[in-house]
Amino acid sequence: MTPVAAMARQGRSSSPRSGHGIACSLLLLGALQGVPFVGRAPFHESLAAQGTLLRAADQEVEALLAQAKALREEAERDEAAIRAAREAEEAEAAAQAAEAAAAAQDLAALQAAAQRATELAEAATDPVAQARAAVKAAKAKLDIAKLEAAGAGSSGSISFFVKAAPSAPPSAGANPSGRLEDVKLNFSGTVMTQAEWEDLSEKFKDMNLIEQFQTNSKVGPQGRRKLKALREGVAGRSFILPGERVRLLKEEQAFRNAFKRFPAQTLNGYTAEKWAKRGEECIIEKVFNDKTITCVFADASRLDFPWEIVDGFVDD
Numbered sequence: 001m002t003p004v005a006a007m008a009r010q011g012r013s014s015s016p017r018s019g020h021g022i023a024c025s026l027l028l029l030g031a032l033q034g035v036p037f038v039g040r041a042p043f044h045e046s047l048a049a050q051g052t053l054l055r056a057a058d059q060e061v062e063a064l065l066a067q068a069k070a071l072r073e074e075a076e077r078d079e080a081a082i083r084a085a086r087e088a089e090e091a092e093a094a095a096q097a098a099e100a101a102a103a104a105q106d107l108a109a110l111q112a113a114a115q116r117a118t119e120l121a122e123a124a125t126d127p128v129a130q131a132r133a134a135v136k137a138a139k140a141k142l143d144i145a146k147l148e149a150a151g152a153g154s155s156g157s158i159s160f161f162v163k164a165a166p167s168a169p170p171s172a173g174a175n176p177s178g179r180l181e182d183v184k185l186n187f188s189g190t191v192m193t194q195a196e197w198e199d200l201s202e203k204f205k206d207m208n209l210i211e212q213f214q215t216n217s218k219v220g221p222q223g224r225r226k227l228k229a230l231r232e233g234v235a236g237r238s239f240i241l242p243g244e245r246v247r248l249l250k251e252e253q254a255f256r257n258a259f260k261r262f263p264a265q266t267l268n269g270y271t272a273e274k275w276a277k278r279g280e281e282c283i284i285e286k287v288f289n290d291k292t293i294t295c296v297f298a299d300a301s302r303l304d305f306p307w308e309i310v311d312g313f314v315d316d
Helices: 003-014 020-032 043-104 107-123 127-150 194-204 209-232 252-257
Strands: 245-247 281-288 292-296 302-306
Touching: 043 107, 043 127, 043 209, 043 281, 107 127, 194 209
Parallel strands: none
Antiparallel strands: 245 281, 281 292, 292 302
16 A cells, blocks of 8 residues: 555544545645656656667668668679770770781781670670670771782682781880889779778777778778788788789699689680789789779789689688
């Protein structure tokens, strides 16, 4: 029995006939109703507070997931734009090589240029770059036919008289010094230096959970692995990131196996030109979502490889 009820009962028993005790008790009860509650909150109010906290946490998680989705979509759009630009650039380079070979009447070089343009047309994902490469391949094949026709002798046998091609002047991407660190690179966006990566790994320890999540989303899977290796002091690892200086596999079988995801003689597949680069150092210029990279070598040549070609790379 509560104190108020007890007092009311006492009031009733004190003066049962006159009703004076009942009236006093009722007056006291009315006065106590305005007194604020002191003590533990009722159970249902505690549950309501917990529900509010849970809803706030759910909303925060939804916001983080939406931000991660937006970052992925932005990365995919950038990837498509970069790939289209690269394919256009390669198609133009193949066209220039075909025109140079045709001008020099170098049949072997013209055939190689036609083959390269055909490969680019088959591998291109951008319709414009694909059409451009196909046109250049057709033109190169037409020039080949003209050279073959011009070289036919009176007996019907084909006799080729090919001019010695003059030494070509250095291209815009040439590297006269022959040193890898002097190669002109064409990065897409900002590339972090090693010092910046080390600084970020130190700052990462003091970030809150949301800041760490945003940093991980920004640097991507390989960036997260590099940050973890730096924090843990792990050396000897290679990471697939723009600006990273890496070395290609040298062992013959391992080198060939690295191309198993792509057909030979394609943009990302095995070629004799890539075979000649076994064990060489290079700089990663571009990284693509299909786990391929564009590498730049000391002679300023650019070739596309699967990630697996990098010595020391681990996709864990």
